[in-house]
Amino acid sequence: MSLPKAYEPHDVEEHWRKHWEDNHTFTPDPDAKGEPYSIVIPPPNVTGALHIGHALNHTLQDVLCRHARQKGKKVLWIPGTDHAGIATQNVVERALAKEGKRRHDIGREAFIERVWDWKREYGHRIINQIKALGSSVDWTRERFTMDANLARAVRRVFVRLYDEGLIYKGKYIVNWCPRCHTALADDEVDHNPAKGKLWHVRYDLADGSGSVTIATTRPETILGDSAVCVHPEDERYAGLTGKQVVVPIVNRTVPLISDRYVDREFGTGALKVTPCHDPNDWNLGHTHKLAFIQVIDDNGNMCHFEDEGGAAKYAGMSREECRAAIVEELRANGHLVKEEDIEHSVGCCYRCKTVIEPYVSEQWFVATTRMAPQARAAVPELIRIFPDSWMKTYYNWLDNIRDWCISRQIWWGHRIPAWTCADCGELIVSETDPAACPKCGASHLEQDPDVLDTWFSSSLWPFSTMGWPEETGELKTFYPTSVLVTAFDILFFWVARMIMMGQHFMGEVPFRHVYIHALVRDEQGRKMSKSLGNGIDPFDMVSKYGADALRFTLVALAAMGRDIRMSEPRIEGYRHFMNKLWNASRFALMNLEENAVPEPVNPDAAAGLHNRWILHRLEEVKAESDAAIESYRFNDAAQGLYRFLWSEFCDWYLELIKGDMKDDAPADAKAEARFTLYTVLKETLVLLHPIIPFVTAEVWQSLPGHAGEDIALQLFPEARPGCLKPGDADDMIFIQETISAIRTIRAELNINPSYRLTVLLRPVDAKQKELLEHGRAWFMSLARLENLIISAEEHAPKASASNVVRGCEVIVHLSGAVDFQAELARLDKELGKVDRELAALNGKLSNENFLTRAKPEFVEQEKARAADLADKRGKMLALQKRFREAAE
């Protein structure tokens, strides 16, 4: 079987994607043997597109899953998508807007149908993108957060929590988007800096004894004031608390209170309190039992209120109009003391950028304050977070948690399973749609119009996807999942809530590990975003460089706890690695007999030093890459394999066996090299497969004896402890160092690479001599020699260039026009290095404290090094002297 000269990913990937899907390769049997290993995918927005962050997220999970399969585990990786309430609704609303319609024009049912249409049309796109990356998910278990089964789980959870008092309905001041007509979670509000005005307004004391000046950016809320508040220790206002003040315009008499919340430094140190229209004032209103006066409605307009002081004229105005009008009135009646410019931040709807309005309304809540302690206690005993620096962040959030507002005033999502009886007002919360009021029997029931926050269904994802509330085999086998892989930005919305729900409904945490990976940034370290236009589309990259190149890049850069800076040239660079692997494999195939598995030899007893060396290194690399993946050090795994394959296997091993592969080479040497080549390549392919599944799959099935096989089903190679031979490996490295020394001399003296040199090696002892003799053929080919003399008795000719490697003098005969200057410069440079190192070492060794207090074995090691260097220095000085004489 022959492979094309350069790796072309496109067809290869297409073939294997289809193969894996058609064969249900990644559908586990829950009853099979083996330890279970499971992951649920963090479901991306169904109508979105995967960005590079998803590509990283999915690639890391895929590495873990493929690796776990290799370790004999039964692996379940569940794919799916999220309905993403507000985001999706917005997308569809925008599409409607193009037809000149708004959602209210077509009505709730028709609108929801439109969203489903949209989902059916665009849901495939994201699924195809997951497939393009090569993710080894179980496609037979694909889930969507609005699936019927998941909807059932949502209702079950809602009703149970309601019955237990952990879900309640209450008035609360929420972040309200007057345009979207929905409450927003705190984290759905963007804080944008804005230029505004700070108006200083005088409030007269009711007893006429003076006044207090407050500062506000929102004078329109004066209409809803129910107190003025100062800091209890503020001398400026000492003695005033407890008095009454008169709110301008409405002439309302309200108390002057004190609270430590007030910042004395800001404005005038006196704060007007509007409990219905500011979250902090809401808290003050409750602690000080103030009046709650609503003056702004759900559209952000001034609503109708009691006509105090003729204020009714403001009703119906927008917030902005009213603000201007009130400022004018204050100016006119002399209450406006000062107007100053101020830079402050304004909360805006994260979808539509409308300024949010704090608004008191009826909402549903989950009492997460009560669920938090148990979720907090799960870390780190039951759940380990990697890297553990995120634990503090997790604790910090849970320690400051507030109840979770779960109702959203939109249409797309899980509708709240609560009904109100139109006749008697009874509130009914039920898993199934009730036919009649259980209290009065009437059938005029109105379902709550709100839907649940998207994260509500997401928080059930680890068990809802496995069929809960049924007691399924999946749940029994695969819950809790092994690890959750996610970016830190949803640690709060999602991870903590999954933990709470898992503990509450499954009696067990939803995952054992949480691996928090990096954020992918651009070359300048900026977050990739659509608005900046600096995003790298992962699928452009896949089509240009192949999925493996993209995956390898992401994995190689995924150092724990650090962001990734991504750029296209980097991916292009790693594509070269795919090609290198491809060509190394081509070389192997050319040197193996077609369709014939090499005759096995005992790898523990290989005769060739090069074979013993590469087998030794293979064992080390196996252990290292295994350990690296198991401890989420993805970059270590990728870089270790990169180095082994390129710098050791290709650069040295393949060159070392070329002699063995010649027709006239001894049969046993050829057989041993072939088998070793075959073994090392095969096992390296398996080690690389979790990171680069496609190219490894393609090469694997072209190997003799593996036609038609799927590398995804191969087990992790067994350890061969008998192959670990550090001494032999070191001997091989000595030969490599010696070859490199000759090459360096050649390059630095500008001797043409094709010119065949004569070299003298003067070994320090018989063992070294024997070793060099063993490597004679390698010296001849890899250093391109005409003649090699290995003898301590032989002396260097005067016209020669030299170096010393582990005491062995390496002497290159120079003939013809010798560039004396070049060689002298080279020797000086080399000696300079030795001198500097030796000086540092001698300094250390003459330090009494070092000799007495450092670990003895370390002192010994340093002494040996010093002796080696001194020996090298002496030899080089002698060689230099001889050369100088020749030069004169």
Next chain:
RNA sequence: GGGCAGUUAGCUCAGUUGGUAGAGCAUCGCCUUCACACGGCGGGGGUCACAGGUUCAAGUCCUGUACUGCCCACCA
């Protein structure tokens, strides 16, 4: 304001119990050597942000400073 990271070669970054500072890319020189020019061989390049401290020994541990980035809270 509270908290968390980071600062190592031109660039992007590794550096796991303190013990000779590394990789990839880029750069320079030589080479169309029969797997690969998406290649081979070789070279140059770093006061490990700064200042102290602990230690025989600090990129690594401690304290402080500066700068950068992020998270949380607040901005009446």
